[in-house]
Amino acid sequence: MLRRMGGMSGLFVIIAFLWYLVFPSMTACTDMATGVENEECREFITPIMSFFCALPPLIIAVLVFVSNHGAKPKVLLQSPLVDVEGKMHLQAGVQEFEESSKQTQLAQSGMKIGAVLVVGSYGLNLVAGMLVLLLAILCGMSMGNNCGDDGIETFLSWISLGNFGINLGLVVFLVSAIGKLVIEYQLETTGMSTQTKPAVATDTKVKSPCPACGATLRFPVEYQGQVQCPKCDHVFMVGMK
Numbered sequence: 001m002l003r004r005m006g007g008m009s010g011l012f013v014i015i016a017f018l019w020y021l022v023f024p025s026m027t028a029c030t031d032m033a034t035g036v037e038n039e040e041c042r043e044f045i046t047p048i049m050s051f052f053c054a055l056p057p058l059i060i061a062v063l064v065f066v067s068n069h070g071a072k073p074k075v076l077l078q079s080p081l082v083d084v085e086g087k088m089h090l091q092a093g094v095q096e097f098e099e100s101s102k103q104t105q106l107a108q109s110g111m112k113i114g115a116v117l118v119v120g121s122y123g124l125n126l127v128a129g130m131l132v133l134l135l136a137i138l139c140g141m142s143m144g145n146n147c148g149d150d151g152i153e154t155f156l157s158w159i160s161l162g163n164f165g166i167n168l169g170l171v172v173f174l175v176s177a178i179g180k181l182v183i184e185y186q187l188e189t190t191g192m193s194t195q196t197k198p199a200v201a202t203d204t205k206v207k208s209p210c211p212a213c214g215a216t217l218r219f220p221v222e223y224q225g226q227v228q229c230p231k232c233d234h235v236f237m238v239g240m241k
Contacts, residue, residue: 009065016061023054059118062173066115070108104183110176117169125162128155208238
């Protein structure tokens with residue numbers, strides 16, 4: 001079960017994401033004297049607490065998951081089989097494996113894009129928040145004489161954009177990560193994996209040159225009979241003494 005979730009890094013993402021969702025409801029914004037919830041606290045303090053206490057563990061979990069599951073799948077290196085007529089054939093399951101590998105790479109790209117969006121948007125919000133705090137300090141030092149709303153509104157719009165980027169990045173990451181795990185599970189049920197290539201069937205071959213054109217053909221070592229060269233159509237015998 002743990003492997004299907006992406007191992008320990010996948011479990012870390014799940015726990016961090018649940019903490020990110022539950023944390024806002026854990027912040028206490030209720031007046032102890034009256035028992036009434038303070039709306040200003042809910043609108044101002046809760047987002048700040050979530051930004052510094054709930055979001056960093058989730059970002060770390062996302063980066064750890066991407067580092068563990070973002071590597072490109074191994075390329076399938078496999079020699080095609082040659083039948084008695086000299087025709088080459090791919091082994092069963094190779095085409096499905098290659099198609100699944102492409103889908104896995106697409107999901108991995110989505111994971112990385114989502115992680116970049118989350119980290120970049122978090123950095124944007126951090127910078128914008130520091131600038132808003134700096135403007136508030138300067139406004140307080142000037143006793144309200146040099147306080148303008150334009151700068152603060154600009155930085156607040158940056159924060160809104162950053163929040164949108166964080167949410168979008170999380171959605172892209174989660175969809176891509178789930179898609180990748182589903183593809184890997186489907187491959188495992190068929191006996192293959194993007195991490196390990198399909199087992200190569202052991203089939204002893206013998207090489208024999210065409211008497212007419214010299215092309216090298218491969219045949220099963222136990223085969224005896226006529227063979228037609230696919231290059232020059234010359235028919236000759238192999239394995240007959």
